[in-house]
Amino acid sequence: MTNYALALDIGGTKIAGALVDRSGNCSFRSxxxxxxQEREAMFGQVVSCIRQVLAQADIQVQDIxxxxxGVPGKVDxxxxxxxxxxxxxxDHFPVVRRLREIFSVPVILDNDVCMAAYGEWSMAGKSANETFVYLTVSTGIACSIxxxxxxxxxAGFAGELGLLKIxxxxxxxxxxxxxxxGPAIERRMQAEQDRQPGYTTREVIRAYRQGHPVATQVVREAVSCLARGLHTVISLLDPHRIVLGGxxxxxxxxxxTDLKRELQPLLIPEQHAALDRIRVTTLRGDAGLIGAGLRVF
Structure with missing residues (x-):
């Protein structure tokens, strides 16, 4: 089983775990x-997730x-x-030491967006002759290069595109x-509509597609601002590939399609080729797990 790594994608909403093989295939997901709310309770959930994956696979930790x-934010x-x-x-939580105290195997820690970027880049061929950007739009917004x-x-905080002032x-x-x-779209819709319970991002975007005037304003403004963020990335890096996830x-x-339509007028003609180099992830929610697992090998 040393052809497998145990991958963890830890976020503020959920913890995902799985075994990942050297080809990037996920199995025994939990x-x-x-x-x-509490650091030790959170760590306990991580340990439980690891044990669930091992139990489903019917293996011992020494077999991986x-x-x-992958964790959000800044890591050392x-x-x-x-x-x-x-x-x-x-805050300054020793994730690797705490995990190694329980599970005596090597542990690789990195930012979750970097892990997802590595997964996308690896599964796309792992070219060492290109500049690759992964941009996540989810609970937060960030990119990895x-x-x-x-x-x-x-210096340690590169890629925080979500901090860009608009x-x-x-x-x-x-x-x-x-x-x-996502939360900003929900919050801005709720501020205009005052509905209880509040809106989900999926509901807002569905309403946008149906022509709801407030949803249309909220989503169009979000897409316009994302286009400005992408314009910054393209102007600064001119990447060979940009993958959008989250x-x-x-x-x-x-x-x-909407994003490219908003982005095109911001680009000079020499930059228009970048529009064809932008795509949405095909790995969906597994990118972070795949990247975290492959980083072990």
Whole structure:
């Protein structure tokens, strides 16, 4: 079983775990709800998820090559510490040390978007001659850059595209994440409609497709702001490939057409070829698990 790694994709809503083989195939998947209110309870859920995967596979932890773990926010990869997240209670939490105290196998820790980027890049051929960008639009917005086979990390906080400041018409102002993430779309719709219970992103986008005037305004503004974010990425990096993932895009791939329509006028003619290099993920929710697993090998 050393041809398998145990992968974890840890978020503020859920913890996903699975075995991943060297070809990127996932099996024995398990999911548990996150407990973001308390750090030890949250860690206990992670341990439970690992044990569920091992039990389903009917193997011992010594039978795997190691564990790959993706967590949100800033991480210290060398020290194995989850430094900062806005949706988990793990301020400077020693994830790797704590896991190794229970499971005596190698543990690789990285940011969850980097893990998903690695999964997408690997399954797309793992070209070391390109600049590859993975952009997630989900609970938050962020991107990860792989240039000639290596991550571009800067001083440690590179890729936080969601922090980009946006000034749009009609007084719309704030960070890209505050306008175009899933929770932002829900919150802005709720502010206009005042419905109990509130709207889900799926409901807002469905209403947009049906011509609902408020939903149309909310989604069009979100798409317009995402286009500005993509314009920044293209102008700065001119990537060979851009893959869009996260719940908002993978559940609504039809938004890519709208996004390209908003993006095209922002580009000069020499940049128009970039429109054909943008696609929506085909790995859907497994990208983070696949990347985390493959990083072990």
């Amino acid at each position: 999911e548990l709800k996150s407990i973001p 090559a190691g564990m790959g773990v 990869r060398e020290k194995g510490i989850a430094v900062y997240q806005n949706n988990l209670p793990w 792989i240039h000639q086979g290596s991550f571009v990390r800067g 000034q749009e018409g009609a007084g719309l102002e704030g960070s890209l994440e505050a306008i175009a993430s 719940g908002v895009m993978q559940n609504h791939p039809e938004l890519l």
